[in-house]
Amino acid sequence: MFGRQAIAVGVVVNLLLLAAGLGRPSAEVASDRVRVGLVFDVGGLGDKSFNDAAHIGLVRAEETLDAQISTVEPGDGSDRESALRQLAAAGNDLVIGVGFIFTDDIRRIAGEFPDVKFACVDFSVGPGDPPPPPNLLGLRFREEEGSFLVGAAAGLASKTGKVGFIGGMMIPLIQKFEAGYVDGVRAVCPTCEVSIAYAGTEPKAFADPTTGKELALAQYGRGADVIFHASGKTGAGVFVAAREKGKMAIGVDADQFHEAPCCVLTSMVKDVDVAVYDTVLAVATDKFKGGLSEFGVKEGGVRYVFDDRNAAMWPDGARERVEALSAEIAAGLRTVPTVPQ
Amino acid sequence: MSAIERAILALLAAMATASLLFLFWGASPVEVYGLLLARTWGDAYGFGQVLFKATPLALTGLAVSLAWRGGLLNVGGEGQLAAGSLAMGLVGAAMTGVPALVALPLALGAGMVAGGVVAAIPAVLKVRAGAHEVISTIMMNFVVVGCIGFIGRQGAYVEATVHTAPIAPSAAIPSLGIAGSAASWAVALAVCAAVALHVVLARSRVGFDVRALGAQAAAAEAGGVAVARTTAGLLLASGAMAGLVGASTVLGYKGYFEDGLGSGSGFMGIAVALLAGGRPLAVLPAALFFATLSHGALAISTLVPREIVDVVMGVVILAVGLSLAPRQGAAR
Incomplete structure (x- = not known):
């Protein structure tokens, strides 16, 4: 008997919940709006x-x-x-x-x-x-162009001469970021070392902050003081590591300054x-x-971030140097590689 | 309380939880459920998608059920189906100019062999070293997924993509042609597999051994069942069954293997087998049920966020599990 009563109560509760939503306006289809x-x-x-x-x-x-x-x-x-x-x-x-x-x-x-x-x-x-x-x-x-600019910023801002790159899934698209970044670092600091790491080889590698943090801690541990991530949600772990170690990180796709206000040198903004x-x-x-x-840089589709919030992290003259490189790319005087050399 | 009353209560509780979450989000539960039904069983395309989504779930549900009836829990469906799907994609692509009568069985066979090979490692570890199959099968998932990424990058994938080359037309399983949906004749394969498994388990000597093993391993051994051989064979067969998932996704739909294709059905297969109580014929409706939720989730995701839909799925599985738990012993 208890079972039947419980079911009856369950049915009533469900009906009440269904009825509770009835008054809500449902989405209308408007014909004149896009x-x-x-x-x-x-x-x-x-x-x-x-x-x-x-x-x-x-x-x-x-x-x-x-x-x-x-x-x-x-x-x-x-x-x-x-x-x-x-x-x-x-x-x-x-x-x-x-x-x-x-x-x-x-x-x-x-x-x-x-x-x-x-x-x-x-x-x-x-x-x-x-x-x-x-x-x-x-x-x-043309992600390689924006990555080149933040690579140059990293090369100029690094005090240890060691910088890092953390990619999400290892695919040609993300290797474009890597190629541009490495080229940018080398353009301003030919002797700088760049460590490269990827979070994985499947789409999940873009949503794995745990791995991102581990990879970042390892690179900071080996002496890198700036890391650029191109790894979607995985990057959240990179910023956690940057905050813990007080080292610099570079955001991707959007301006990610707020992810770690202490430590975000710049972001490679892709104006999606x-x-x-x-x-x-x-x-x-x-x-x-x-x-x-x-x-690309010329069309204003990719850019780097420099403003009052992050300016203190940039060494003197660095901004001017990166700006000059940006102008070179926009004018077509410099081509940036799209595959790692 | 009878089992049926418990099941009804569980579903009512799941539905009430879902309604509450929808209300919280500001959506009308009636509208959400209405859309869910209309877009699954209410139109031809939706119905086709339910059939398409049910096929991998049925195959992994059968794989889990088979092992479960012998007292084993195969949690390695994810890896087995991924290996099988990649094998089908690669063999299918190599079948250019080969007639369908040869190409299709070869591609299907490749999937079963690959799934079986992945399950063979836990099988050997189990009978030789006594390693628990839950641990070893679940760890194999990571090994396999890692290997597939590596193989893909080493040249199995077409440049600039994460998928293999297209399979030869002769290796493709024809579409059912339901309003452009992804449903293919692989559905029939899943139904045949369920019937075959039912007959084998219920009628054959091997099936008897498996059931004896599941009921009481020690007694089965005393009764003349070769425990080690049956255990190993069971895991291999279970892996091969999961390896067939690619028939629906690779041969019947995409026409190539893509990274992550079919992932999720390995774990959902456990819920399907649970709901079906390990009975092969009951796996089919159970797979349809979860496929309806899964495709319905997509349909309603314009009204409520994905996370709420995921929570609802979890609540349904939990409720079903709770309502069935006391009957587990009886199912064997």
Whole structure:
């Protein structure tokens, strides 16, 4: 008998909870607003770097362009395509995939939904790949250029002559950061030693702060006094290590100064938010064009951070030196390698 | 309280917890559940995706059930399915020009062998050194995932990507063609595997040995069961079954192996086997249930954040586990 009573109570509680939500207004579909759907990578939202930057751009589009936005965080890899398709089928004008790993899926879905526009952040193009279809825009960044500039800052700021690099997943995209960084260090300090470490070889390596901290402690322990991380959420561990040891770290993708105000020398900012916002703006104003769009130092898509908060960490003359190198790159006088030499 | 009453109560509790979380977030539970159902069983594409997601869960659920019936807990599904999927991707890609009648069995066989090989190490450790299979199978997951990353970087992956070269068309498992969903004829493979396992366990001499082993190892040995051989064989078979997951993801959907493809189903398979009480035929509806939640989670993630959906999944598994725990002995 007790069982039946308990079930009856359970049913009543559930009905009450269901009823409690009934008065809430549900999301309306407005026809005159531009509708944008965005798919993060697995576990991406909250990385305080790449995925969050995309989200910031999207929210800005919601506020200033009155875009109606919806976002999805997939549960596993096979959900990526499904999430893109779900957003395309739901009548969004623009569907955005955040991360190189969406490349193949978004190409396929763009072919199936020719009336929907698509954009992919860090769209990868291999040798012999056909150009993207007209309704797909691949957003690409010349990360090596921004990494070069923060590498130069690291080389100038290091007192020990030893600096470090910590990558997330070992893939060509992240090796671009490594290549640019090492080249930047060498440009200002040919004798500096650069230690290189990666958190892993699978996507999880971008969300592993424990490993990030261990790798950073090891590099600081060997004498490095500046570490540049290009590792998404894994970088949180690098900043913890920097705070513990009182050594310097360099942020990535977004300005990560607040992660460790004592110790962040600069950040290699990749303006993913600007790219996302501009793409929504293009759709809203009917100016969207498929293809590839590249953002480097010249276009203002990648940059380093120097302001009142971090200026004290920069040695005299360092700012001028980095600024001169930045001008060289923007003018096309200096090319930065994209693969580790 | 009867077992059924307990199960109903558990689900009511899980649902109430979920509703509370949705209310907290500011979403209407009725709207969320409505969307979940509409996007899974309510439209053709959603139904296809549920079938697609249920296939790996059924195969890993069968793998866990098989070992469990013999008194073993195979927690290595993640590594076994990853190794099997990579093997299927590589063998499938090498099958250019080979007719499907040869290519498909070779690719499937490669997956089973790879899954079996991964399980062989814990099997040997168990029968030779007495190492507990829970520890050794779970540690193998890390070993395998690390090895796959290494093999991929050493040239198994196409340049600038994290996936292998596309498989030959003859090694592909045809799609079921349900509204563009990822469901393929691999679904039929999972159903056949469940029926076959049911028959073997219920009717055959080997099945009897396995059940005897699961009931009482010492008594089984006294009764003439070759304990070491059966234990090792059981883990190998369990690994081979998990190694088949790639049939759905690699051969039936993507057409290549991609880093992390199918990951998660190895662990979810344990929940599936638990819900099914280790019975092969009950694994199929249990897999459908978790697949519905899994794809439904994606559908509702425009209304509520991913973390809440993950908590709800955890609560459901916990509730199901609690309601079934006292019956474990009976299932054997």
